[in-house]
Amino acid sequence: MAKFYGIGVGPGDPELLTVKATQRIKKLDVLYTPLAHHGGISVAEKIAQPYLPTTLEIKQRHFPMVKDLATKEKSWAAIAAEIVSDVQAGHDVGFLTLGDPSVYSTYSYILERVQDQIEVETIAGISSFSQIAASLSLPLMLDDELLTVVPATTDEATLKSALDLNDNLVIMKVATHWQMVYRLLADANLLEHAIVVANASMAQQAITPVSQLTAASKLPYFATMLVKKHQTLG
Amino acid sequence: MAKFYGIGVGPGDPELLTVKATQRIKKLDVLYTPLAHHGGISVAEKIAQPYLPTTLEIKQRHFPMVKDLATKEKSWAAIAAEIVSDVQAGHDVGFLTLGDPSVYSTYSYILERVQDQIEVETIAGISSFSQIAASLSLPLMLDDELLTVVPATTDEATLKSALDLNDNLVIMKVATHWQMVYRLLADANLLEHAIVVANASMAQQAITPVSQLTAASKLPYFATMLVKKHQTLG
Numbered sequence: 001m002a003k004f005y006g007i008g009v010g011p012g013d014p015e016l017l018t019v020k021a022t023q024r025i026k027k028l029d030v031l032y033t034p035l036a037h038h039g040g041i042s043v044a045e046k047i048a049q050p051y052l053p054t055t056l057e058i059k060q061r062h063f064p065m066v067k068d069l070a071t072k073e074k075s076w077a078a079i080a081a082e083i084v085s086d087v088q089a090g091h092d093v094g095f096l097t098l099g100d101p102s103v104y105s106t107y108s109y110i111l112e113r114v115q116d117q118i119e120v121e122t123i124a125g126i127s128s129f130s131q132i133a134a135s136l137s138l139p140l141m142l143d144d145e146l147l148t149v150v151p152a153t154t155d156e157a158t159l160k161s162a163l164d165l166n167d168n169l170v171i172m173k174v175a176t177h178w179q180m181v182y183r184l185l186a187d188a189n190l191l192e193h194a195i196v197v198a199n200a201s202m203a204q205q206a207i208t209p210v211s212q213l214t215a216a217s218k219l220p221y222f223a224t225m226l227v228k229k230h231q232t233l234g
Numbered sequence: 235m236a237k238f239y240g241i242g243v244g245p246g247d248p249e250l251l252t253v254k255a256t257q258r259i260k261k262l263d264v265l266y267t268p269l270a271h272h273g274g275i276s277v278a279e280k281i282a283q284p285y286l287p288t289t290l291e292i293k294q295r296h297f298p299m300v301k302d303l304a305t306k307e308k309s310w311a312a313i314a315a316e317i318v319s320d321v322q323a324g325h326d327v328g329f330l331t332l333g334d335p336s337v338y339s340t341y342s343y344i345l346e347r348v349q350d351q352i353e354v355e356t357i358a359g360i361s362s363f364s365q366i367a368a369s370l371s372l373p374l375m376l377d378d379e380l381l382t383v384v385p386a387t388t389d390e391a392t393l394k395s396a397l398d399l400n401d402n403l404v405i406m407k408v409a410t411h412w413q414m415v416y417r418l419l420a421d422a423n424l425l426e427h428a429i430v431v432a433n434a435s436m437a438q439q440a441i442t443p444v445s446q447l448t449a450a451s452k453l454p455y456f457a458t459m460l461v462k463k464h465q466t467l468g
Contacts (some may be wrong), residue, residue: 019256020249102367102374111371124360124368133336134358137345140336148382162380165395
């Protein structure tokens with residue numbers, strides 16, 4: 001029976017897909033991918049390229065990256081309707097996500113619009129924060145410790161509370177609110193307990209302890225921070 | 235150059251290893267594994283069995299599951315010394331962990347005892363909470379939401395604060411402190427926003443909304459809870 005598959009391709013290295021993801025991708029009939037900014041192929045599709053079957057029909061669609069929710073909902077609904085129609089016609093349809101499809105992914109918005117109408121299956125991927133810990137050979141958490149994952153785009157009070165409560169913190173999208181994040185870390189005396197990994201597992205991967213940065217530093221878009229209260233990180 | 239590899243085998247299904255993990259396992263000379271309680275092979279080794287080379291030397295070692303830290307440290311130190319000696323003799327040595335090696339793993343204790351002496355590489359795996367979200371086809375978090383992972387073995391005040399602060403919570407090892415967890419959820423009116431997945435991706439996988447459980451329910455050891463404040467889960 002035809003299905004819609006949400007497939008995590010991991011953080012960048014094509015070998016970081018699961019065996020299950022590669023096998024599923026090889027059997028897809030149709031793949032929906034976002035039209036990349038520069039008009040080329042998306043990051044997720046590039047990562048999965050070694051596994052794409054030659055017979056695959058690729059449908060590039062525009063996912064607007066705007067604040068206006070109505071604009072986004074309109075395109076999600078249109079893409080969801082196309083996917084439902086393809087699956088009902090008997091095609092196995094895939095949607096690739098960078099990292100893990102359950103972690104901050106556009107896939108979730110498509111999923112909630114199709115799952116009452118067609119069969120869906122989500123195939124987990126290695127998240128960026130899992131890969132960051134692996135590339136540093138550092139534990140995310142141990143024993144009775146907590147880990148919180150928080151985007152720097154949240155409000156400052158929430159970020160401060162998360163920093164107060166937790167032993168370990170992953171802060172996503174740090175580049176977008178760098179000065180605020182840096183100030184909160186400095187106030188909490190945690191500058192030496194934080195490290196930034198940009199482009200984890202990709203060719204341009206860069207690891208920088210926060211003690212080597214300043215509030216004026218410029219970070220790449222795919223930069224993620226790990227904060228460990230009980231460990232000095234450079 | 236010979237190395238020590240910490241390799242995540244994912245939550246249970248042998249197809250949920252990454253391609254990188256399977257390729258690395260196939261080239262290992264020596265594998266250290268915990269002696270299972272019942273004297274058989276460990277869960278992680280069983281998952282990786284399709285990829286183990288026939289020439290692999292398997293060294294089963296006893297990892298004491300006791301409260302006494304000195305006892306545990308003594309055996310970690312002894313196992314770490316053996317691993318260092320094997321790698322220095324030119325062997326590629328592996329250590330398998332269920333799920334992700336960076337998430338609550340004994341691997342971390344071995345790692346910190348060897349990483350100044352030999353080359354190490356950590357290969358990320360699909361964590362149990364990532365697989366739980368995938369098996370439910372539910373997002374762990376969206377937009378500016380937070381996710382906290384907390385073991386039920388933490389103190390009650392910390393668990394309550396985490397529940398207050400976060401949009402999404404993964405509670406590990408819920409079976410061990412079920413009555414406390416159930417009561418906190420009931421007090422916060424969140425019983426209908428929580429779901430338990432036991433043995434994710436394994437043959438005995440079981441999904442149960444918390445609204446169908448009581449404070450007296452008995453849960454399996456590998457049971458993990460997902461709490462989503464903004465979504466009803468059955």
